[in-house]
Amino acid sequence: MRRPLVIVCGAFVMSLAVDAFFLGGRGHGEFWWSDVYGFFSLLGFFGCLATILLAKFLGELWLQRRENYYDFNHRHE
Numbered sequence: 198m199r200r201p202l203v204i205v206c207g208a209f210v211m212s213l214a215v216d217a218f219f220l221g222g223r224g225h226g227e228f229w230w231s232d233v234y235g236f237f238s239l240l241g242f243f244g245c246l247a248t249i250l251l252a253k254f255l256g257e258l259w260l261q262r263r264e265n266y267y268d269f270n271h272r273h274e
Contacts, residue, residue, distance in 0.1 A: 218234070
């Protein structure tokens with residue numbers, strides 16, 4: 198059941214990629230990176246990855262507490 202869905206979704210994504218490659222507009226960018234194929238997709242991916250890693254780092258540094266944080270007498274029951 199899952200395999201045909203993956204194949205259909207993959208074919209749809211590939212058709213969009215082929216369509217964008219052959220029918221995509223050229224020469225409308227103001228900067229050089231606007232003409233690089235896939236630049237903004239990669240920029241978005243690495244931006245999201247950097248956001249996730251930064252949030253994970255800040256969460257470990259600032260938000261997480263030690264295991265016995267609420268154990269005021271340091272007793273283990």
